Amino acid sequence: MPSKRYLVKDFLQLHHADICCIQESKLSLIDPSTWRSIGGSRLDHFSFVPAIGSAGGIIVGWSGNLFVGHETHRGIYSLSIKFSNRTNNLTWVCTTVYGPCDRHRKPSFCNEIGDCHPGIDIPWVICGDFNSIFDPLDKNNGNYNREDVIIAKDLLRDLQLLEPPSFGKKFTWTNGQANPIWARLDHFLVNSNWMAWCLADNFTNLIRDWWNISPFQGCGAFILAKKITSFRARLKHWAKFEFGSIKLKKLALLHDLEKLEVEHESRSLSEDECYLEASKRAEYGRILKQEEVYWKQRARVTWLKEGDENTKFFHAVANGRRNRNFIPWIGSGDTRVADFRGIGDMFTSFYKNLFGSTQRHRHQINWNILFLSKVHPNLSSLDVPFTHAEIKAAVFSMSVDKAPRPDGFPMFFFQKFWDVVQEDIFTLCEDFYWGRANLERINWANIALISKKLNPDDPSHYRLISLINSSLKIISKLLANRLSLVIKDLIDSSQSAFIKGRCIVDFAKAFDTVDWDFLFELLEARGFGERWVGWIKSILVSSKAKFLINGKECGYVRYHRGLRQGDLLSPLFFVLVVDVLSTLFNNALNSGVLHGVMLGDSGIKMCHLQYADDLLIMMTGGGEDLRIIKLILYFFEGLSGLQVNSEKSCLFSSSRNSVPLPYLARTLHCCTSSLPLTYLGIPISGNRPRRQDWDTLISKISSRLAVWKSKFLSLGGRLTLLNSVLSAIPTYWMLIFKLPCWVIKRIDKIRRDFLWSGLDPQQPKIRLVSWTRLCRSKDQGGWGFLNLNTFNMWRQMVVEDFV
Incomplete structure (x- = not known):
């Protein structure tokens, strides 16, 4: 036994462990001296579940310099410690388990694990020797008990636990025979709060560890390129696990919420059930937020922020963009x-x-x-x-x-984790200034x-x-x-x-x-x-x-x-x-x-x-x-x-007198045209714009709405779109022309209809607030929409050179 203690102590010191979880200690009593012979001086705090005779036993040790920990639950098969990180006050629970080998004791083991649940809002880690496989691939010979796998999967589903991908050896146990049986009986499970990416407080620490895990030598550009490559591999592996399970988590949450709603129809929910329902709705909202951010990035709509449940809109735009940009063939x-x-x-x-x-x-x-x-x-x-x-x-x-x-890294990454990457960016820019940066990488x-x-x-x-x-x-x-x-x-x-x-x-x-x-x-x-x-x-x-x-x-x-x-x-x-x-x-x-x-x-x-x-x-x-x-x-x-692009160049005359345009065009190798013509989206002629020219402007606004699938947008999304795009199109024309009153009325009608109904003909167009009031500034009780009647007059008054 002492030799095993030395091996464990050496392993913990080699990896600078801050927390350790030991199963099957076979120790019925552990005093500080005994623990020091195992955990060393670094892990100066511990808690344990005694072994029964020479079987079982669990120990959890931690560094008091980094964590404040106290025991929250002790059972036959488990020990739960609630930790508070001294660096950022993040509170989380670690449950260490040693599961039974006997099949008839596994239901009581699962019940005990359920009793350890700390609540949905608290990050939770549960790890140890479960003495059970969770998947047929967890055993090398394909010989497994199907009922054990079903029990394990039910446990994961009921407690909403996830198993992150692991590194190193695939199996954790073998029978040591000539034709060995290999199995993965040890598992590391977490809840969704633990794995919530940028929305979780501890994700920055994870990013920092991954970013600085491997030292590199060279110029700033080389170091940054190597760090990004190494970091991307780790993040990709993690993200595949985390975001690949979003659909399953959504379905599980909806199923649980539906069960609670059915119960609520027949009786009043208890205080615990009400808390559970609120927690599940909050978790469902967080998942929708993650999903929406993903689809917004896919859609790359720069004029609309995520929020107001615009996921369907982003989904439609992303798919529409993919279809438009698809290249089925090339050549003729x-x-x-x-x-x-x-x-x-x-x-x-x-x-x-x-x-x-x-x-x-x-x-x-x-x-x-x-x-x-x-x-x-x-x-x-x-x-x-x-x-x-x-x-x-x-x-x-x-x-x-x-x-x-x-x-694979947008600017969001460098902004979000600036404290982590800033020194590498500073080094890159300094090396570039002095001509030391090799930009090839x-x-x-x-x-x-x-x-x-x-x-x-x-x-x-x-x-x-x-x-x-x-x-x-x-x-x-x-x-x-x-x-x-x-x-x-x-x-x-x-x-x-x-x-x-x-x-x-x-x-x-x-x-x-x-x-x-x-x-x-x-x-x-x-x-x-x-x-x-x-x-x-x-x-x-x-x-x-x-x-x-x-x-x-x-x-x-x-x-x-x-x-x-x-x-x-x-x-x-x-x-x-x-x-x-x-x-x-x-x-x-x-x-x-x-x-x-x-x-x-x-x-x-x-x-x-x-x-x-x-x-x-x-x-x-x-x-x-x-x-x-x-x-x-x-x-x-x-x-x-x-x-000069001859195909897109044309020659025209603004004079009514006879001008030899064909001869001049042949000299310049271009085609001929006549007024009016469109230049930079604006009709150019010797006279004021005709009615059909203004109809072109109105049609451009209407067609833009159809392309952007406005029916998917919430009121908040339509408000943003109206301010950022629908007002910008006529503004461009007003840099050159003064819009007639009838044109402004037509455009304002389109904007009003879009605001209140999204141009969906099946939606009633009830104006809840007058348009004049909505065009007031926000500090005057309005929504800050552009007043087209006054903008063009202001533009002509303040700009001296209108050309």
């Missing part, structure tokens, strides 16, 4: 392929040729002459060291609900393919969205935050896209052909320091991606040119790139080479307006202007790699 005719590998090969081949190959710019330019009239702001502030406060602000300013990245992206047209059959018919690892995105966010402070001083006033404080429009095309050498030269010419340009080079040259085809990764491409949609720096760099084109036009206009167009009686002459990669060029009908414009466009193409 004899070249059509429908298998996963074939589709992936076609996308990989196409985009490797597009941005996976180098193409140096053909033309050179004198940057000093080009930017002679430009103001050169002081950019030294871009190169100062990153502060901890700046890094934290960058992390917490990013959206938490974006699509998952290749490493973290600069990965998954490319999501979004169809740009109905029934696409070619890789070019898809828009690429790069889902970049969050760790790399933190670095991009730091640089983007700094660049956004000076970008206004670097670009022409006709550039409006992506710049805060100007009318923002969305871009429709990827920036796949921007030449990197051109970009680096441009940054140096605009006054960016050597350190900043080096940072950008390290990000671009280490960028790699895989394609997501119907939810699966395939293919591989390394970038050699282009800017990735999804990188926070890309829109700002693209604006700098196309500002070169704007400068070329302005220099030609100011030197008299281009004549431009006079805007009414304002005295303002313009030749172009630029919104990201959408360009509106204005010229007189003369052929000389046309030749100069064509020359500038071709020169810019050879300079930057950006090519």
Whole structure:
């Protein structure tokens, strides 16, 4: 016996155990000296169930420095200790069991375990030697008693216990024969409160332990990548067990609640039953919360928060998104392929040729002459060291609900567990600043393919969205935050896209052909320091991606040119790139080479307006202007790699006089059109918008509701959607036009109907509060809806330059 004590003591010291549970001690009396010979000085507190003769016996020991523990239940087969963690005051119960071998004593064993139940709101661990298997796979020869398994499963179900996955050896007992029988008789069970993920107080400690379990050496980027890989494996194993049982837990809770409700119909429930019912409803609510957060992440609806039981809505949006983005085939005719590998090969081949190959710019330019009239702001502030406060602000300013990245960790993880990961993020950013970070391990992206047209059959018919690892995105966010402070001083006033404080429009095309050498030269010419340009080079040259085809990764491409949609720096760099084109036009206009167009009686002459990669060029009908414009466009193409999309370019005349449009269009290799036309979603013509133009706006609002399956939304969800989306669509038009009264009334009717009934024709449209009152601010008793009647007038009064 003493030799076994030494073995146990050595094992506990080797693993720095804080709590130990021992079964079959065979000790009928244990004094402090005896326990010290087993648990050592670290485990200075203990409690025990004496053995009966030389059979049985249970001991639980713990560290008094870490836990306050007291015995709550002692039985023939079990010992329960209620612990309170000294570090965070978390209270939980540990029950250690030693189950009987005799089948006729197992019912009394199960009854005793039921008596140990601490209550549904208290985390509970029950572990030890059950002398029973819970599953046929718990025995190696398939020879088991079916009744024992049924009793064990009933115990788990009745007490709502879960068995987390274990590591190491699968079996815990053997008969030691030549052809041994192996069985798993020892089990570790927990209740749902113990396993509740981020909603549980102890989950952060679990995350911290997993995050720091393995030390790594290297630069900050390498250490972070290795930690994420190791941590992801542990978390994935745990999550498979925890969330895989959500449906079963929901069904069990609903079944129990239904039984209580049936009992309540025939009699009054006891105080304990009322408490049990309330506890089960609370637990059911927590499960619904977890489920809703999951489906919200799947749906990625950024304008609607979880809550108000919008799970059905998120479920419908997620499934709708999956159906819309599904790629059944690619190609046409004899070249059509429908298998996963074939589709992936076609996308990989196409985009490797597009941005996976180098193409140096053909033309050179004198940057000093080009930017002679430009103001050169002081950019030294871009190169100062990153502060901890700046890094934290960058992390917490990013959206938490974006699509998952290749490493599987959205920004929510870094924000939620900032105290755990912050030192690794600080090290990464410091190494990046000093040029020590090797970004090859973290600069990965998954490319999501979004169809740009109905029934696409070619890789070019898809828009690429790069889902970049969050760790790399933190670095991009730091640089983007700094660049956004000076970008206004670097670009022409006709550039409006992506710049805060100007009318923002969305871009429709990827920036796949921007030449990197051109970009680096441009940054140096605009006054960016050597350190900043080096940072950008390290990000671009280490960028790699895989394609997501119907939810699966395939293919591989390394970038050699282009800017990735999804990188926070890309829109700002693209604006700098196309500002070169704007400068070329302005220099030609100011030197008299281009004549431009006079805007009414304002005295303002313009030749172009630029919104990201959408360009509106204005010229007189003369052929000389046309030749100069064509020359500038071709020169810019050879300079930057950006090519005019002839298929989507058109030429139109605002004059009633005869203009040789076909001839001019052939010169520019584009098609012709006529007014009115739609530019950036807005009707453009020489007159005020027609009634059918306003009908287009109204139809756009109505169709948006149908797409978003509003019937699934609660009142709270509809309120959020109304404020964030339905008011934004007409607001965009009101940046240009003053809406007629009849249009405002139509839009307000749609908004009212949607608020009160979700546009479900079977729901009554009873207005409980007047619309005027709802448009008041919240501090005045309203709900803060946008008043369309006053917004457009305010916009025209406060904005001097409406162009």
